[in-house]
Amino acid sequence: MSGNDKNRDKGLSRRRFLRGAGTIAVGLPLLDIFDAPSRARAQDATARRFAVFVRQGNGCAQAGNGEPERFWPKALGALTTAQMQAETDRAFVDLASYASKLLLVKGTKFAFPGNGCGHSGGGNQVLTAQKVSTDPSGAKSLAMGESVDNRMATAINPAGREPLTLLTGATEGYLPVVLSYRGAKMLRGADNDPFVVYKRMTGLNGMDDATISQIATRRKSVNDLIRGQLQTFLGRSDLSGDDRKRLDLHFSSIRDTELKMGCMLPEMRQKEFDGVNPNDGKSYVAITQMHMDLVALSFACDYSRVATIQMGQGNDATQFAIPGFRNGETLPRFHQISHRIFSDGSEGDPIEGAQEMHHEIDKLHARLFKYLLDKLSEYTTPEGTLLDAGVAAWTNDLGHGVSHNYQNIPWVLAGSCGGFLKQGQYVDGGNVTHNKLFNTLLTAVGVKKADGSPVDDFGDPSLAKGLIDAMKA
Amino acid sequence: MRPNGAGGTGSPGTSGNSGSGKPSGSSGTPADPDCEGAACGTESAVASSAFPRLSHRQWAASVRDLLYLDATPDVTSFTSDAPTSTSFDNNGGELSVGTGLATDYETAAEKHAADLVANAARVAKVMPANAPADLDTLGKSFVTTFGERAFRRPLTTAESDSYVALWKQGSTLFPGADAKLAGVQIVVQAMLVSPNFEYRIELGKGKLADGSIDLTDYEIATRLSYMLWDSTPDAALLTAAKAGELHDPAKLATHAKRLLADARAATKVEEFHRQLLELRRYDGLHPAGLPDSIGAAMRTETEKFVHDVIIDQNGSLETLLTASYSFVNKDLAALYGVTGTFGTDFTRAELDPKQRAGLLTQSGFLAYRAGDTAPILRGVFVNEKFLCAELPPPPVFTPPKLTGDTRRERVNSVTGAGTCGAGCHATLINPAGYPLEYFDDSGKWRTQDNGHPVDGTATYPFRAGDQSYDGPIEWSQAVRDSAEAHECYVRHWLEFGLGRPVADGDAPLIARVATASRDSGISVKDMLIQLVQSPNFRSRAVVVQP
Numbered sequence A: 001m002s003g004n005d006k007n008r009d010k011g012l013s014r015r016r017f018l019r020g021a022g023t024i025a026v027g028l029p030l031l032d033i034f035d036a037p038s039r040a041r042a043q044d045a046t047a048r049r050f051a052v053f054v055r056q057g058n059g060c061a062q063a064g065n066g067e068p069e070r071f072w073p074k075a076l077g078a079l080t081t082a083q084m085q086a087e088t089d090r091a092f093v094d095l096a097s098y099a100s101k102l103l104l105v106k107g108t109k110f111a112f113p114g115n116g117c118g119h120s121g122g123g124n125q126v127l128t129a130q131k132v133s134t135d136p137s138g139a140k141s142l143a144m145g146e147s148v149d150n151r152m153a154t155a156i157n158p159a160g161r162e163p164l165t166l167l168t169g170a171t172e173g174y175l176p177v178v179l180s181y182r183g184a185k186m187l188r189g190a191d192n193d194p195f196v197v198y199k200r201m202t203g204l205n206g207m208d209d210a211t212i213s214q215i216a217t218r219r220k221s222v223n224d225l226i227r228g229q230l231q232t233f234l235g236r237s238d239l240s241g242d243d244r245k246r247l248d249l250h251f252s253s254i255r256d257t258e259l260k261m262g263c264m265l266p267e268m269r270q271k272e273f274d275g276v277n278p279n280d281g282k283s284y285v286a287i288t289q290m291h292m293d294l295v296a297l298s299f300a301c302d303y304s305r306v307a308t309i310q311m312g313q314g315n316d317a318t319q320f321a322i323p324g325f326r327n328g329e330t331l332p333r334f335h336q337i338s339h340r341i342f343s344d345g346s347e348g349d350p351i352e353g354a355q356e357m358h359h360e361i362d363k364l365h366a367r368l369f370k371y372l373l374d375k376l377s378e379y380t381t382p383e384g385t386l387l388d389a390g391v392a393a394w395t396n397d398l399g400h401g402v403s404h405n406y407q408n409i410p411w412v413l414a415g416s417c418g419g420f421l422k423q424g425q426y427v428d429g430g431n432v433t434h435n436k437l438f439n440t441l442l443t444a445v446g447v448k449k450a451d452g453s454p455v456d457d458f459g460d461p462s463l464a465k466g467l468i469d470a471m472k473a
Numbered sequence B: 001m002r003p004n005g006a007g008g009t010g011s012p013g014t015s016g017n018s019g020s021g022k023p024s025g026s027s028g029t030p031a032d033p034d035c036e037g038a039a040c041g042t043e044s045a046v047a048s049s050a051f052p053r054l055s056h057r058q059w060a061a062s063v064r065d066l067l068y069l070d071a072t073p074d075v076t077s078f079t080s081d082a083p084t085s086t087s088f089d090n091n092g093g094e095l096s097v098g099t100g101l102a103t104d105y106e107t108a109a110e111k112h113a114a115d116l117v118a119n120a121a122r123v124a125k126v127m128p129a130n131a132p133a134d135l136d137t138l139g140k141s142f143v144t145t146f147g148e149r150a151f152r153r154p155l156t157t158a159e160s161d162s163y164v165a166l167w168k169q170g171s172t173l174f175p176g177a178d179a180k181l182a183g184v185q186i187v188v189q190a191m192l193v194s195p196n197f198e199y200r201i202e203l204g205k206g207k208l209a210d211g212s213i214d215l216t217d218y219e220i221a222t223r224l225s226y227m228l229w230d231s232t233p234d235a236a237l238l239t240a241a242k243a244g245e246l247h248d249p250a251k252l253a254t255h256a257k258r259l260l261a262d263a264r265a266a267t268k269v270e271e272f273h274r275q276l277l278e279l280r281r282y283d284g285l286h287p288a289g290l291p292d293s294i295g296a297a298m299r300t301e302t303e304k305f306v307h308d309v310i311i312d313q314n315g316s317l318e319t320l321l322t323a324s325y326s327f328v329n330k331d332l333a334a335l336y337g338v339t340g341t342f343g344t345d346f347t348r349a350e351l352d353p354k355q356r357a358g359l360l361t362q363s364g365f366l367a368y369r370a371g372d373t374a375p376i377l378r379g380v381f382v383n384e385k386f387l388c389a390e391l392p393p394p395p396v397f398t399p400p401k402l403t404g405d406t407r408r409e410r411v412n413s414v415t416g417a418g419t420c421g422a423g424c425h426a427t428l429i430n431p432a433g434y435p436l437e438y439f440d441d442s443g444k445w446r447t448q449d450n451g452h453p454v455d456g457t458a459t460y461p462f463r464a465g466d467q468s469y470d471g472p473i474e475w476s477q478a479v480r481d482s483a484e485a486h487e488c489y490v491r492h493w494l495e496f497g498l499g500r501p502v503a504d505g506d507a508p509l510i511a512r513v514a515t516a517s518r519d520s521g522i523s524v525k526d527m528l529i530q531l532v533q534s535p536n537f538r539s540r541a542v543v544v545q546p
Helices: A003-009 A081-086 A093-101 A118-126 A148-156 A194-201 A209-234 A241-253 A267-274 A281-300 A334-339 A354-378 A435-444 B056-066 B099-117 B120-126 B135-151 B157-168 B179-192 B217-229 B235-242 B249-260 B263-276 B279-284 B294-312 B317-322 B330-336 B363-368 B374-386 B407-415 B422-438 B471-481 B483-498 B504-520 B524-532
Strands: A017-019 A025-027 A051-056 A102-109 A164-168 A181-183 A306-311 A391-396 A411-414 A425-433 B325-328 B347-350 B457-462 B465-470
Touching: A051 A148, A051 A281, A051 A354, A081 A093, A093 A102, A093 A354, A093 A411, A102 A435, A148 A181, A148 A306, A148 A435, A164 A194, A164 A281, A194 A267, A194 A281, A209 A241, A209 B099, A209 B157, A209 B179, A241 B099, A267 A281, A281 A306, A281 A354, A334 A354, A354 A391, A354 A411, A391 A435, A425 A435, B056 B099, B056 B263, B099 B120, B099 B179, B120 B179, B135 B157, B135 B179, B157 B179, B217 B235, B217 B249, B217 B263, B217 B483, B217 B524, B235 B249, B249 B263, B249 B524, B263 B279, B263 B294, B263 B483, B279 B294, B279 B363, B294 B317, B294 B325, B294 B330, B294 B363, B294 B524, B317 B471, B317 B483, B317 B524, B325 B330, B330 B363, B363 B374, B374 B407, B374 B422, B374 B483, B407 B422, B422 B457, B422 B471, B457 B471, B465 B471, B483 B504, B483 B524, B504 B524
Parallel strands: A051 A306, A051 A391, A102 A425, A164 A306
Antiparallel strands: A017 A025, A102 A411, A391 A411, B325 B347, B457 B465
């Protein structure tokens, strides 16, 4: 009996039901029931793992340029709720309740210089650990290799589905999308409208299994034809390298059995999704939270096990209004705050109290991260909560706000990937390039090299190999 | 540092080009004794992908026209494309199909095929004339006629056979359905997800003397309809392609005129400006003291304005840059200080010609670029989008102190002559922003800034020489008079029209059409007609890659 038949034996009605917090009951979808055995993946036998990367822009309010430390905790070592609550001048007060599940990692850096635009170069590297392209350069520069979410999705996602790629902010403008790469110079688009993503994820909801089976049979017939056509094109000797790469991607992206997710959000929440304008900076918090709902739903319902949320554009110019801070007044553009001046360039009037504002913006993002952790804690899997079974990372594509440098990049992790990662600790990576952090996370979610050994070589091949031992439990 | 352009010794900037291809082919020879600079040359073939993918909007419009839908399908749920190296969403050689989009295509194709067969009137339209009664013969006939429309060329025998085979499976694949409708449904579903539909494939019919690819007439028909309609060729274009007429520039011009008279061309013109000017971003605007709906109103204003000038008035770039009228609702009328009775609808209104002159003085453009750095934001946008000047990214940060009472003084104190910001700011950016200092953060006219008279004087280093002006009207006029603005506008149209970055080989064409726009004031429609008559419209160079 083939693996395919085994799955079929378990029956079309084999839907695992998970209970989320409150009243959310979700049905797990049919997994690859019509899938060719050749696409079976090594990870099928192991526990499901998840990873989500949320990225804030413009660096954080950590020490530097004569400014005091306002981000990292005061001491390395164990994190406790009491201590985090007491450190009111640091960024983690509102994450204190998760102290026992956090892993803060200082001492990692990007290996490569940018190429004319610090934001672009940071965005290029933050999830790739790859060089920044020389052509194109400046704000158009691209990463020279795939991002970690892509690598994870290729290995652990159902039916090779692409990672969920979400954006808070407009898709037009200066550096709108920066995070996820399919390969060298192959930037993946990001979706900024949570309702659109939700509708796509739940597209075939409500269909009975017989209907779904017929759809899959027709798709197989149609797609056999399409594969043949693409193969004919790929067989041409006059194809350019770029065309070949794109047609190859298309060929490998064809799905006979993409049967969408079998679970939904509560109706009230759906209506909220339907009501937001993704281009409106005022909705930054609301949309980011909706993206986080989608990530949790995606993990719970096995749509994608890997996700990124890019919060804000490349040089995030959102004007935040933070309840309880300066009477909730609208602050200057975040990018200008990060530079401490009323300018997006190098010169401008000082913004009084800019580091305090930046610190408050960091805290706002800490609260957003907490929202994500809450959502991931609401769903329980056989391996524990989604949070315990996976890892959530809050990072930044720059280190320090004012200088916009690539040193000491913030990495705030939560969740242990089933006990692989250390918990309740603030550790020092030892001023290493951050490819080692990715090697650690890839190993944590169960990705292995072709020979079955742990991944120790993600990112640019010139980088030192290995994992960060201080992160391992 | 000089603005970049097609004239002089230069070529149109290729900074937007990802460097994925190198143009091949020979340089041009002088064509017109009265020409100047690059306009004297002849364009050479430009390298581009043989498989440019349809943009989402093009996919939707093509499905609409192919299946005789009344409305363009909503494809907002399609997986977003990453930004590419051009300012536009249709840079097909950089658009790809990943698992997300492959599934979107699949789901949408299923839906549209199912909707079609549920509608007898539309089924009748897609069926071949004099449809044979015999099911198998009908299948072959349907595959031939519908296939030619879907793939924008006749099917090969092998292709036809494979789809006829699928047609014959219809009853099995749709148990219980009418055999004819089942055949239609599965063939339509299959053709909509075919790469032959999803890509504007340009394999050509052979090589020209310079080594470039000579496009087939069907490929030229496809270029033309996507250039002017963002949609699939109609029957008349396919007939002309079949007759081998489309290598003739005169015939191409005739078809272009015909296409430009269609509503689909108006949609294309609006979308061009929506993307070029980033109009969708206005929706998120919240200028102080104005209603939340003002951003959307500002977008609508510019959309209606460009439609009126280009489509209704057959106007030119000059009109876009100098017209003193616009389209306003109640809120915008108040902002512009227009008297009269206005409601929620938009009506044409004459604005104060001493204050307003076309796109550079419209409220959305101004209000979107507000605050202490407004002169810089506005100046950068004018440089990049209207003059195609290449600006390097800002230098590494060193905190300075701004001094001065007015916005101009403060910006000038750190970016003016003698400061470290002088290179770009004082030369190119500030002179493009300072004349707009007569507009406040919401785009309203003002004569005072912080109790001081507004200073709107500046000098911009155009290629033809330094040009001085005072205020927005003179500035718009200076832009209108420059070669740079016309080259930039043509260049962007070429990018959006052909769905590829421009390259060196395009320079003579850009310069020639820009000269006609600047010196003879040809309309935007005529500009497009000239572009499609270029030899570059009928060929493409091979992409050379290491």
